[in-house]
Amino acid sequence: MSDKDHGVLYIGMDLGTSRTSISASNGVRETVESYVGYPKDVVARKMIGRDVMFGVEALGKRLSLNIFKPLEKGVIKDSDDGATIEENMKAARDLIQHAISLAKPRKDELIYAVIGAPAEASIHNKKAILDAAREVIDSVMLCSEPFSVAYGLDMLDDTLVIDIGAGTVDLCRMHGTMPDADDQITLTTAGDYVDDQLYELLKERCEGADFNLNMVKRFKEKHAFVTTASEPVIATFPVEGKPTQFDVTDEVRTACRKMVPPIVDALGKLISSFDPEFQDRLRSRVLLGGGGSQVRGLDRAIEEVMAERLGGGQVLKVEEPMYAGSNGALKIAHDMPEEYWEKLR
Amino acid sequence: MAKLHSQVLQAIRDHSFRVSVRKLKQQGHRRITALRLQDIQQLISEAVERVLGEKDLALDGKARAGVEKEVHEEFQRLLAEHQRVLRDHESVTKSFAELQERYSLLQHELTQQQELLEHERSRELDAETLTLSKEGLVDVGSRIREAVHLVLSSGGMDFANGTADKLRQLESRIVDVTSQILEHERLVGYERDRQDKDDRVEQLERRVTKLRKHLADTEQSLAAMAKAKGIDPGVASIYRSVQGLNLEDPTADKKKEFLKEIFDQNLALRD
Secondary structure, eight states: OOOOOSOEEEEEEEEOSSEEEEEETTSOEEEEESOEEEESSHHHHHHHOSSOEEHHHHHHTTTTEEEEOOEETTEEOSOOSSOOHHHHHHHHHHHHHHHHHHTOOOTTSEEEEEEEEOTTOOHHHHHHHHHHHHTTSSEEEEEEHHHHHHHHTTOOSSEEEEEEOSSOEEEEEESSSOOOGGGEEEESOSHHHHHHHHHHHHHHHSTTBOOOHHHHHHHHHHHOBOOSSOOOOEEEEEETTEEEEEEOHHHHHHHHHTTHHHHHHHHHHHHHTSOGGGHHHHHTOEEEESGGGGSBTHHHHHHHHHHHHHSOOOEEEOSOTTTHHHHHHHHHHHHSOHHHHHHTO | OHHHHHHHHHHHHHHOOOOOHHHHHHTTOOOOOOOOHHHHHHHHHHHHHHHHHHTTOOOOHHHHHHHHHHHHHHHHHHHHHHHHHHHHHHHHHHHHHHHHHHHHHHHHHHHHHHHHHHHHHHOOOOSSOOOOOHHHHHHHHHHHHHHHHHHHHSSOOOSTTOOHHHHHHHHHHHHHHHHHHHHHHHHHHHHHHHHHHHHHHHHHHHHHHHHHHHHHHHHHHHHHHHHHHTOOOOOOOSBSSOOOOOTTSTTHHHHHHHHHHHHHHHHHHHO
């Protein structure tokens, strides 16, 4: 990495189960779905013309590819539907390197990156992420995902961060010092959980219809809501080959609302174990981020259940759920002193 | 098959080059995938054997030698082609890097010239002060002397019967004449400075325009080369140097602690 004398590119990355987002100091912001595909055989390789594909593009060619979703519940999978840990590790490495390439770094610039990773990722996992990133960048650090969201928004005091991803819902209590294990709760009732719930509900509702989990996921991403009033949500699935419409409004609402009670329970635990003098303040500063926060009406729904169970609360939704984590990581990268970067090179 | 092995080895030797680990490090390589000559040779042999086996071809010695020869020739052709592509790529990359360097230099020079131009445009000229060079001082001195001489020799000044009034008149006339000369010099000097400034501004403007054109041309060449050769130069960062925490931020102390803790955790991961 010689002759890197033309500047410094900072990259913030949110490495997620479902999506990986990057924000960079050259103004580039990109998101890729966390899918990695490798050609199944030589013929597929020849047809595709590449050794690896990512995101939606990979899903589009899934019949010719072995598809990996290397992160599960926010960490590199130990095992999968037939995939070995080594295969998942390789897919995770390729995904990280692809995400960095999306930032369009120049060869003559130093690249310093902060990657937001789930707090509960194992040391083995963290090292694997760092190793993968080090191959293409000059210096890299990991930090807890919800912390980076709070740092990015300058909400480091008396704030409860809820980061809803596909694999996990991470809750983190910020109180002016670095959050430790007692300040964080991770739930698995996240986006993938809602997909499973909705899939089961739709199987009952749309009898005879032909659909898979992937179709349900896409449908949910477009129509997810939890409010009582809503326009009818209509799904079109083939029944014996004929496109048929189903009103699935209640099913979508029911599945999405299943996220709310576990979140409020976890909020209750974090609030009640906090200094009583500051509990009210904490209750009124709940920050909702992550892809899951885009579910329509989720902030209000959490407030309603908080009012019932915890005596009230105020939920603020981050403005850019897709990039709140990577923007925060970018800010950390920017603020990090030069000597720290140098020591980790 | 032994002959093929030695031919393959020779071909690889002919088409490869030696490079020190140090040089690779200098070029920024941290990890490389190495394939030993024997491994390549083994791979080719195995491929030939497998293909022949799969095709269930029972070849006699002569036919097998023919296949081996063809394989060898094909391998050499591919190796030479690969090297040619590599050379082309290296040459393009080098030219591209040189063009990028030129672009950076032009950018730097343009910034400098623009700063100079702004400075020159905003420079206030001092119309009240008279500045004289050594030569100018000699010239003004001689002109004052001439003027005084003219005053003394005209107007019938009779110093033998001089009175205080006459001396005062004389003094006043000398002061007037001297003031006129100096005022004239001040105006001439100011006009000269103004002209110099205008010339300098015009020169700098011409230079900036020229540099801008060069920069635009170079940018166009870079884009064209990148497009033609499939090179993506990337997007430049807005930062030229490492940043760090803004110490005027009211929460800087707290953030400093957070950053230290993140660093410590990452350092521990590295050990």
